[in-house]
Amino acid sequence: MERDFTARGNHDMGGLTAGEINKKEHDYALWEKRVDAIMVLLTNDLKIMTVDQLRKGIEALPPDAYDKMTYYERWISSITNGLVEAGVISPEELRSRMSKMSSEYIQEEES
Amino acid sequence: MPQFTVGEKVRVLSQWPPSPPIHCRTPYYIRGCPGVIERYCGDFANPEELAFGRVDPINLSLYRVRFKQLDLWKSYQGGISDMIDIEIYENWLEKI
Numbered sequence: 031m032e033r034d035f036t037a038r039g040n041h042d043m044g045g046l047t048a049g050e051i052n053k054k055e056h057d058y059a060l061w062e063k064r065v066d067a068i069m070v071l072l073t074n075d076l077k078i079m080t081v082d083q084l085r086k087g088i089e090a091l092p093p094d095a096y097d098k099m100t101y102y103e104r105w106i107s108s109i110t111n112g113l114v115e116a117g118v119i120s121p122e123e124l125r126s127r128m129s130k131m132s133s134e135y136i137q138e139e140e141s
Numbered sequence: 142m143p144q145f146t147v148g149e150k151v152r153v154l155s156q157w158p159p160s161p162p163i164h165c166r167t168p169y170y171i172r173g174c175p176g177v178i179e180r181y182c183g184d185f186a187n188p189e190e191l192a193f194g195r196v197d198p199i200n201l202s203l204y205r206v207r208f209k210q211l212d213l214w215k216s217y218q219g220g221i222s223d224m225i226d227i228e229i230y231e232n233w234l235e236k237i
Contacts, residue, residue, distance in 0.1 A: 080194065082164070082191035085188075086164040116194065
């Protein structure tokens with residue numbers, strides 16, 4: 031059977047050898063709950079994004095980033111890219127907000 | 142209306158859809174493999190269109206397709222009657 035070995039996405043891991051799976055239960059961090067809440071708002075209430083768009087964005091991550099990111103890091107990356115694509119936020123707004131939050135965070139850490 | 146009936150033999154297309162950017166919901170390990178229609182699940186919006194936020198997606202028939210594990214994995218060590226069921230949209234299936 032001829033199969034195209036160039037077509038497998040990095041995320042499409044069915045049948046591949048995987049490392050050990052950590053099955054330990056863990057709590058969600060506050061930011062992870064917020065990411066989940068943002069997605070619920072965007073899909074159910076505002077209807078700006080679909081879960082399929084979320085998946086597309088996750089699968090479009092560079093393989094290295096996909097492998098290193100945690101579950102909700104992938105989510106927020108995809109949501110952010112989706113909102114920029116849809117024109118809901120501009121790259122400029124994103125940049126200035128991230129820079130503001132980053133300096134606030136550093137101040138908090140230092141105090 | 143569904144094109145396939147229960148018990149019909151089908152093959153999962155091994156095509157990669159031609160025009161990027163694309164979103165594919167059919168797992169790699171079943172592409173090009175033969176299976177049998179186990180049930181018709183209903184008509185649903187195509188997730189490969191929804192992924193691009195297209196507002197008027199065409200509803201597609203979704204099926205549960207049954208595969209022999211031996212048809213999927215060359216070095217499968219389990220029994221000949223081992224199966225796996227996977228839900229696949231009609232646009233990814235052809236009659237064999």
